[in-house]
Amino acid sequence: MEDSEEVVMMAAKRDGRSVMRLERMFRSEIDEKLVHHVAGGPHKGILIAKAADNLKDVEPPEGRLEFLAYLINEEQQNQSVQDYWTLRFWFRGQAEGVVKKKTFTDYFQELMNPSNFPKSKIFNFKSFTSVFTPASYTYQLVPEVQINNKTFITFMVKAAADAHVALSAVYGDVDRKTFEIVIGTDGNTKSIIRYGAGGPVMTESMTMNVLSQDDFRYFWISWANNKIEVGRGANYGVGAFLQWTIPPSKQFNINCLAVSTGTPSKGQWEFAELLDAEKDFGREAKKRRIKHSLLWIAKKQKMLQCLEDAYPNMAKTPDLFKLCKIKQSDTMAALVFLSDMQKKNLIKEVEGGFWMRIQSSQETEVSKHEVKIVKNLPQLKPSDQPTIAIVTSLFCEKVAADAMIEEKTTYVKYKTEGESQVYTLGRIGKYKIVSTKLSRKANSEQETRISAENTITRLLGTFNKVHHVIIVGVGSGVPHYTDGDKHVRLGDVVVSVPSRKNGAIYMHCHKIEKMEGGDGYNYSTREWDCSDNSLQDVAVSLKQIIERDTNPQRPWDRYVSDAKDTLQTEESNFHRPPLKTDRLFYTDDNGTELEVEHPVAGKAYRVGQSNCRLGVIASGKLVSRNPRLRQSFAELNGIRAYDSDVSAVLESLEGNRTNSFIIIRGISDYSGGSRKEWQPYASLAAAAYMKSLIYALA
Structure with a gap:
């Protein structure tokens, strides 16, 4: 039987003062003879022990609160009674000091709640922080x-x-x-x-x-x-x-x-802080603390997001704080959060003041993933050279793609000045694989493009046997409001296959002009296709096999399920969001946005799972961010999804004469691909389809 924990309350006298000790104890440690009462109902789990003549000595407390309270006795003509209180706290584990302090101050605030505490006035409130040094x-x-x-x-x-x-x-x-x-x-x-x-x-x-x-x-x-x-x-x-x-x-x-x-x-230290109980522990103060706490959660997430976008590049502390709008007065708290994220192995201070987001080193029953931060990459034997490269842009995309790779090792070749590189080497089936991530520059779109081109050039220069390039990640779907067989939903996967013979697989719209004397538009575009259609042929073949089978076993469903165990320790949640969050909207001619029902799914479509659609993928802010234009442009060109623009990657592939490539997009929204709630799962769905494609490749 499991040894449950109880809260034991024991009263005693010490040096002429009343003492009450509350302690978490395992049931096996409690002497049942000393139990006076077992609480039930909402207080279940609390045991009240018999009063003790003396309490055993314990280690010095890690935190202490002291205050003087004047209690009002309403039964004795509202006479005041002076009462001196000391609350001492001990903690299990190795929690941060700021967490411990917040815990016992929040405890005090709940204790002094007027609804359950006698009417009183509190004076000379002091908070003590204890530190023990070896x-x-x-x-x-x-x-x-x-x-x-x-x-x-x-x-x-x-x-x-x-x-x-x-x-x-x-x-x-x-x-x-x-x-x-x-x-x-x-x-x-x-x-x-x-x-x-x-x-x-x-x-x-x-x-x-x-x-x-x-x-x-x-x-x-x-x-x-x-x-x-x-x-x-x-x-x-x-x-x-x-x-x-x-x-x-x-x-x-x-x-x-x-x-x-x-x-x-060795040493024992105590730092005291004198607080105003009414100012710091009233109802308004609680609201301020909650607001402040939520604000810092957002700032912490912003810092992590900035480091994820920059990865594998690093960010200097001042640059990171400037980007996240951290005030000078808040630098101490921000540094505490950075230290906390480093202890959780989310980030690493590679050199003094240079921070980097890091991938998790993982070990499962079937595979091991080791992450190494190096100055130089190891020399590979010709037989170990990868022939397939995977390119991602977001951190969650890289993590999801790597979850599909077996026998993998990640090398981060870092520089404090200039661009760093990240390569995960391993295999999928019989193919040797390398995956990398593009760094996203927050300050300049042009810098992001240059960085992307350089990343691809270095990738193909370092691994000169790469024949196929697969660009994997998230995008925004193009819904069909009436035909369930053409409709794209959140969590689905769109694969870049031409909508007509010898057509483009990817289009970038860089200019729009309104037609003279009409309601239409002229779109100026740049288009890409492949001279080697091996990957597209496999995608078409996979779709035909699935559609012919009356009860198809789709391989990517299994890969999604298997990867969830590997990814459960990641900061992002890779589980599929609830179906009710997949809401569809339509913008009418007046610009009014209306919520509509999804069209009835076709017989081969599985609601609540990742389904595959083939079609052109496009980019361009001018069309993708305008609901009417993005729908019109999509209908003209057979576009099934938009993404954040990988034209710089495709230009670099073209310049390096890489003739076989494909883009796979997991759908995370219907507008710009930026819906955070769906991004991790959409990344996972795209990565799982990628693995299916590689296994099916002859």
Whole structure:
């Protein structure tokens, strides 16, 4: 039987004060003889233990809240009763300090909810953050203590010697742009200020026995007006024993706090913050915190999205913050989020201040995927050279495509300046495969085109045996409002096959002119087709086989299902969104958008699964973003889907004389292919069809 967890409440007296301990315990650890009451109903899972004469000692708390409350006793003529409270918190696991602090402050806010707490007035509310440092001169970051908007801090520390405080400009970097204060160095005989951790001493002072390993000692540090001061006691500005005026060449904004203790001693630190309970814990404050939290979730996602677009290129911290509109006052919080994403293996700081989105290294029962960040690519034997290349643009497209590759290794050849490259090498069936991703430049469409052309040229130059190129990813479908056999829905796949003999497989519209004296338009286009139609012939053959079979077993359905296990640890959700989110709209002649029903599906169409349509794929903002023009242009040219424009890729393939290529688009919306909710699944559907195509290739 599973050993369930319960919350055990136990009351006791300690030093003349009432104590209540709430602790999560496994059922097997609980002495049933001590259980006084087992709660039920909404309080199920809580056990109330008998009052104890004494509670066993535990480790020091990781967080503490103290406040003075005046409780109003309505039964005794509204007399006030002074009540001093201390809430102590312990945490399991290795959660970030900011997460721990948010947890216990949110707990306090719920506890003080007027609907379930006696009418009271709260004073002198203090939040304490505890940090424990080993005797190893290893800095512990303290992001929960916000210092970017302060000019001083007060704290307590218990240590035998060598209490180090680092005040830095860059989160996690204590070597550059850092002031290091060391209290009680040289056997607890003096204190110093250094520039940089372990750097040159700027000033020092004799401070015999300034620290204690048995008792907490109060200190304060100020950096106001480009002057660092350190003093004893809880009263800021009193008892200074270290002073140093910072020269102009060493001045910077302080955004980060870190602490450590040297090899002679471990340490315990406490940082206190005095809060206004009404201001910081009222209903409006809760709304502000929720709004602030949602805002930061959006900013975190924006940073991740920017790194995904840039991948395999890196982004400098200042450039990333500028792109994501991170204010100077928010840099500390943003750096905390970057550090958190790095711990989750979503991103990596490849070099100081250079961040890169990284793919997950995975190991399953049937395959292993290793990701290596390298300066140079390994030399391949002629027999290991790939003959099929896969090109993607979005990060989720690359991840989905790689999920189809067996026995794979990803190499990221990085540069801090210039363009990096990513190649995943492996096989699908009997074919050796290489997949890559285009970097999307946020600031310039022209730069994105140049980067795409360079990526393809390097790909074909590095792997000169590549014969087929498959461009895989998401696009926007062209619906048919009356014919279910021609209708394209979300999650379907469109494959670039000409709509007429010797016709184009891809079209880019770069200019539109209204016809004189009529309602029509002239479209200026650039078209591409293949001199080697091997891939298109296989796509047509696959469709014919599926349509002939009365109960076809479509291979891509199995590949989608198999890949979900591989992709379940990814940040993106590759499961198919609910069918109800696939809503269809029609824009009438007056420009009014109306929601309409999907046409009745044809007999070969499977609603709720990925179906394949063959046809031309097109691009061009002038037509794809205008509902009436995109429909008209599609009807004229047999277009089944639009994408974000891979004309630069096709021009590079043409220039490198690659004669066999095909575009596969999973449908994520009906407008621009940018609907985030459907993009991961649409990428997966396109990748699964790609694998089916390769297996069917002779």
